[in-house]
Amino acid sequence: MILVVTYSRAARLSLRNVCRTHDDAVVTRFGRAALLEETAFGAFQALRLQEKHGLDVQLERTEPFNEFSHVDGDVREAARAYENRDQPSTPYERFAAGRDLPSPDALRGREL
Amino acid sequence: MRVVVDGRVHEGRAVDLDGTVAARELAAAIRDGHDRITVDCPDPGRVHEHVGLVSDDASIRPRTALAMAARSRGLSTPEDERRRRVRERLQALSTPEVDGRAARKRVAEAGSDVQRLRERVAELRGRLDAGDDVAEADLRAAIRELSERETERVAAREELTAVRREQREARAVRRRRLELQDRMENLARTARSKLVDRLRSDFAAAVAAARRIASEPPSGPSADPFDAESVTVALAVARLADVNAPLVLDCDRFETAAEAAAWLDAPVVRP
Numbered sequence: 001m002i003l004v005v006t007y008s009r010a011a012r013l014s015l016r017n018v019c020r021t022h023d024d025a026v027v028t029r030f031g032r033a034a035l036l037e038e039t040a041f042g043a044f045q046a047l048r049l050q051e052k053h054g055l056d057v058q059l060e061r062t063e064p065f066n067e068f069s070h071v072d073g074d075v076r077e078a079a080r081a082y083e084n085r086d087q088p089s090t091p092y093e094r095f096a097a098g099r100d101l102p103s104p105d106a107l108r109g110r111e112l
Numbered sequence: 113m114r115v116v117v118d119g120r121v122h123e124g125r126a127v128d129l130d131g132t133v134a135a136r137e138l139a140a141a142i143r144d145g146h147d148r149i150t151v152d153c154p155d156p157g158r159v160h161e162h163v164g165l166v167s168d169d170a171s172i173r174p175r176t177a178l179a180m181a182a183r184s185r186g187l188s189t190p191e192d193e194r195r196r197r198v199r200e201r202l203q204a205l206s207t208p209e210v211d212g213r214a215a216r217k218r219v220a221e222a223g224s225d226v227q228r229l230r231e232r233v234a235e236l237r238g239r240l241d242a243g244d245d246v247a248e249a250d251l252r253a254a255i256r257e258l259s260e261r262e263t264e265r266v267a268a269r270e271e272l273t274a275v276r277r278e279q280r281e282a283r284a285v286r287r288r289r290l291e292l293q294d295r296m297e298n299l300a301r302t303a304r305s306k307l308v309d310r311l312r313s314d315f316a317a318a319v320a321a322a323r324r325i326a327s328e329p330p331s332g333p334s335a336d337p338f339d340a341e342s343v344t345v346a347l348a349v350a351r352l353a354d355v356n357a358p359l360v361l362d363c364d365r366f367e368t369a370a371e372a373a374a375w376l377d378a379p380v381v382r383p
Contacts, residue, residue: 005283007283007286007287007289007290008286008289008290008293009290009293009294009297012290032290054211055207055209055210055211055282055286056286058279058283
């Protein structure tokens with residue numbers, strides 16, 4: 001999907017109008033951002049916005065997030081184990097230290 | 113005021129032009145200037161944007177106009193000061209301009225060059241292996257060029273990564289700017305609402321008075337003065353406002369400009 005994020009009142013208004021007029025090309029809208037269909041038409045609308053508002057429009061592309069393809073097993077296990085912890089007030093850093101799980105800093109250092 | 117139309121001079125606080133000019137042209141003359149019509153008068157204030165031309169086909173936003181009338185009388189709200197401070201912070205923000213377009217293009221071009229050259233190298237190798245009479249020099253040249261382009265692609269990607277990091281910081285500033293702009297708009301809206309509340313009962317009385325001179329039956333006690341006819345609203349707002357430049361009256365509520373000027377307590381010119 002194409003992610004459009006706006007950074008000015010005018011750009012935000014333009015995005016709203018585009019989403020209203022072409023709601024078939026819109027996957028979701030969240031106020032000053034929207035996800036558009038990854039088609040030439042979606043790209044066309046996104047590029048029009050960028051042409052009109054320049055640096056006040058940010059365009060990114062999303063990909064489906066497959067936690068099995070894109071994320072290592074220990075990270076998945078960390079998330080599962082932590083969400084099922086007995087003590088709700090335990091911060092992750094302490095939880096991980098007691099078990100064989102990656103620390104928050106280690107996780108931050110790893111790219112997907 | 114002093115109005116000159118086609119060489120004829122009219123002076124005073126109330127001027128009747130007896131249909132010699134169009135109302136909109138007259139309003140334009142007061143606002144900016146006009147070839148045929150000259151009006152010497154004080155500069156119009158902001159309330160003129162709302163009631164400067166009173167006519168049946170002029171639309172009016174009653175609450176905004178009433179808020180402007182309140183301001184013309186010197187009324188203010190605590191939001192005004194807060195808005196000034198937000199505006200100062202806005203003006204102090206400098207939004208860095210980080211444009212990633214050139215870097216993105218560089219990456220895309222390097223990428224497509226690499227792809228093209230890989231295919232060429234593969235093709236030349238294939239032909240050479242198949243015993244084709246292709247110069248080894250061509251293959252070596254293609255391999256060299258491919259290597260150059262691959263190096264360029266690495267450099268281009270690094271540049272793009274650096275630019276994207278800068279963009280993130282620049283966008284944080286833009287987001288802040290947007291927040292401040294929204295805050296200013298909210299403060300303006302709150303201020304307008306408060307000003308309207310201050311003049312609400314005066315406005316209701318002025319609307320009732322405007323309806324009386326139009327010989328309309330008085331509206332019921334639950335009628336909303338903001339829903340009155342646009343000319344009635346405009347007259348009521350103009351009456352409440354502190355008006356310096358002449359108002360153009362293109363309606364038939366008054367017999368003469370002088371009568372209108374007296375009722376409105378404002379300079380009046382009738383087209």
